[in-house]
Amino acid sequence: MTTPFGWSSTGTAERDVPVIRLKNDSDLTEKYEFGSKLGQGSFGEVYEATHLETRTKWAIKMVHRPAPGSKMVETVDNEISILKQVNHAHIIHLEAIYNSAAMIYLVTELCKGGDLKQLLQQKKSFTEDETRKIIFSLADAVVYLHQRNIVHRDLKLENILLKNSSNEGDDRFDIKVADFGLSVKTGGVEIGNIMTEACGTLIYMAPEMMSGRGYSQWCDVWSIGVIMFMLLCGEPPFVSQTQRGLLKEIMNKVRFTQPAWASVSGAAKWVLTYLLKVDPAYRMTARQLLETPWIAGEHTVPSGPNNVLEMIDQLLENNTNENRSYPGTEPVKDWSLISAEETPESSLDHSCWSGADLGPEAVTERLKKAHNRKSAHSSLTQQDCRPPLRSALLE
Template sequence: MFWLRTFNYVPDIRQGRMAKGPHHKNNQSPRPIQHVRLYDDATLSNRYELMDKLGEGSFGTVFRVKNKENNLFYAMKTIGKKPGNKSKATSLDNEVKLLKEVDHPNLIHLEEVLESAQTLYLIVELCEGGELGVFVKKNGALPEETVKKIMSKLVHALYYLHKMDIVHRDLKLENILLKNPVETKMDDFDIKVTDFGLSSKKSITGTDTLFNEYCGTPLYMAPEILENKNYSALCDVWALGVIMYYLVSGRHPYQASDEKRLLEVIKQYKPKYDGPFHDLSDEGLEFLKGMLVYDTVHRKTMGELTVHPWLTGRSGGRPNKDIITLMKEFQEENERKQRTTAENQDSSNSQPSDTSTNHSLPLLGNNESSIIYEIPDTIVVNTVVPTISSLIPSNTRNPLVTQSSQQIHQITDKTKLYVRTNKIIENIKGASRRTNPSTDTSNVLPMNSKSRSNNM
């Protein structure tokens, strides 16, 4: 018997609000899954060769098997149809129904279902790399680029599910498998989301978007579930935030002895973004914080996460070594200029040499004009060089950025640099005059009536 059903696109929504994301119709039809009735369990050996035991899953034993027709290896999950296994059998049956409807490269593939009077067999793709969490526990936290690749795959896989009105409800590191063994942290992590036993599919219209069953794994459960409130697909977003936090740091954001205490901790404390999080770009940190939001109204949806700049790469992250090096070179260049122009300190008469001008322009950008405001002892350069100022975020946490040059007084936002030395401004003005003859002292506007006129 073949199961084939086509689903129309359903938008990804927040509780009562449409999510922001690339909403497009899902025209891909699910793969046909064969469901075979066996006369008895012995006939299973006609189709599959039992190789070895892989472990005990939440619903039964898992074996490695070999298909005798195509000689490919798979994993086989089994569950006995005993009266005591009714709840497990129901969950496994639920997983079968959902897996028959989905087809995504980062969701575990159901290949075939076999069923006898005594046992239900699920044939799924074989993942020989083990659990993602086990790898991180053994090898330590992952670098940002690796985390980004993993999160991109997870976000798009979950967004795919949410568009089909499916909520996983038990996302955790144990349910993310590696298709192939991974040797280093920089390898390609071919991940597969698995274990859909607690997943649910409901109509996404009206109040049916909300769930009320208390389910999941405590460390990954969203606060609205811990509070026994109605909840939506945003519970998957919270769990994904917990997963990313662990990938970056090797620890969970919240830990407690029981669910009640865990909820108290979540209410009273914010996650610590220390240690390894200092090496995470601003966009990466913003991406993470957008998932671990207590209030679901402000929590990101999967649709919003798919278009986040951290994943799309449409804007730069926090400047690190490159901008520090640039600032040091800028300081050294201006110190050299000071020595060559020591005989003439009057900026209005100062004429920097061609050599210094040639070095200044590539740094400051010869196509950008600047308006310079003079205040005592401090020069504020407004809309200075995007190549420098726009790369330095206001909330930078890297002390090297503010301490790498004695000439950098303070970094206030993406469009201003406060520079202590007047010599830098002299050179900027000199370069500006050479490239733009119309630039003169009319561009120097006094910020304070007591400030000096043209003498810098």
Template sequence: AIGSTKHPVSRMTGPESNLFGFKIVTGVGGVRDSRIFYAKTEEERDSWVEILRSAGRDRKFISGYIWKEKIGTGKFSNVYKCERRSNGEAFAVKVIKKKHISEEENELLRTEIAILRLVAHRNIVKLIDVFETLEHIYIVMELLEGGELYHHIVGRSRFCEYEAYILLSQLADGLDYLHSAGVVHRDLKPENILLKNKTKQGSRLDSSFEIKLSDFGLSKLVAPNEIMKLPCGTISYVAPEVLSLKGYGIEADLWSMGVIMYLVLRGKLPFNSEEKEDIIEEILHDDLEWEKDRIWSQVSSKLVDLISGLLHKDPSKRLTAAQVKQHPWMIEMKEAHSLDATDAENTPIKLQVKVNNIPNPPSHNSENKSSPLGTTDGENTPIKLLVEVSNIPNPPSRDSEKQSSPSGAPLTKDNAQADAVDKPEVNEEK
């Protein structure tokens, strides 16, 4: 059971001297208790211990993994790199000290583990294993070395439309999968989106860019059309229906995705004031002025239509993740870049080069024979070289970059980061 450990004990003395014992120690509710059981043979005892450990997920972390270097520190946990003993595959393990977490935090942790055990998608962080002792919880996950999306976007210029497509297509895929499985994330923001691979900070996104949704502590399994009422999340990314306390559904995640895309394309949050109360008022009542905004006027109208569809204050009129994937702008971008990739792979690039005034090299028989071309031809007739070069990707057009990527000030921590909802509001719904 959760919160218990099983240990083989040495051969008994006295009346039980012919038996082999094992002890089960429990710590449920902060009360420590233990009980010893006996088996007739050492082999039988060891078999019982292994079965109980497997059923209670009390296997030892060190029996399957090798500790490596520390790679991160959280509020109540440390993260280490580790390797699987059987094949050397690298993972990350989060080590949590139980005494350092509150009941509320423990509940959030259990929720995250439960949901990650249910899901499997290329754009969602993968849970590998969970181990638990009386003092620690070990969560083994896939190793993601790129850090948070937040750190990648701060300090760089606004995204061009191609970069926006790379990010949005993966976010929409991940959310569409979660919502189809009945999972609402409820805290989608750049800090909770991880990059699979290391990238140079401020570098442009390309086709190798891969994201993973993470931090499912506030997530919830819901029935179709279920209404949730507990407000939670991070204020600047929270949907108006969450703040109005009238109830909300999976549509709240789409609003958060819209805020993220607004941020990377515009360079600032759509609703961002000094005071928390002002942000809430803006989210609830203010309309975004797309046409009057100089930056948005330089972005394609179809993309503006998509982002405004995600930021519709009426959740019933807000785009779903499936609708985002089928939006005309998404289809156009997919077709355009699929065509570019096909051309780059299959179509040779022919270069015809004219080279003037290159004299013919002397022939081995030049003393006995004159050149068939003659001196005049060698000096004045252009030589045409036809060269085929395959697998060269098409470079981005400067015109398209100007149309789809308005240059501007880099994103800063102030316009990307937002306050979390007050602590009392961040509780899992019962």
């Protein structure tokens, strides 16, 4: 796939990452010359280092080996396992692993520009074109992960690194998704693979994750929406010190009240409203985000339903209006999947939190119900609905 910015979204074959055993920690200094400290990660310090033989510059994360059986063991194992599986232009590249009795050293590509949080603090906000480039790269990486049933679960500004420094022109927005300690590999988006553990950073956390009702890979898309909102205006869309308070704010839906929104296109706002849909069944997917006119640089606001479930809702609404005089016609409100916007008070307790994980059979059954309810003058069939079904649910 060729992107609007000339990049390729297709990664090369997965790599065999070398794992080298060190007798002593000092042995690593015979291979690398250590430079300045780059930062403090979730479970280790990161330093710039130069390979003595090739003179290639890398970043080395130094992790104290966690105690056996501790939660940190799972976190470190997750990071290593997933980074060994992935190979994408906008995901941090793991070059090698060194192990000693006391330490684990992860050698990754060097990102000289810091992270997006640091850059946002300097800039206060990003232009729409700058945001578009960043969000395209981020969505491209998330599509790649979701195709491999990997859910990041902690996408945030701090975990998006900049390959180059801020004075390197357009290349300064070459981003790398990092920190996979909370990531998981699932069996797909079917009902049996629902996750329940709440994790990540509160202001980026999807409402279905906080609700305790179960969630899937759509939680990453919510996080993309929060990141995009913050890039454009410098502030998060929802703020609270508690999870309960944040959920209450989220139920009021996204609003564009900051002065920065006066210069942002309606197309960008439309994208945000679909990334930040409370009900994950109606939320835009990462792949759909890549297909929006806004990503291609257009300012046109799309019309019509965003996915197959909205199309069914619209169909049922139309047919209900047409068939009001026919006995036996069920009202649309009896349908079990209702958008969160329509039921703000009850949606947190509603079973629709797993609606985004409907498999093809479940959606086909919904389509059958829609077909049975339409009037004698309607001609919509299941075959007519297959293209949006693939686009929305069968990535």
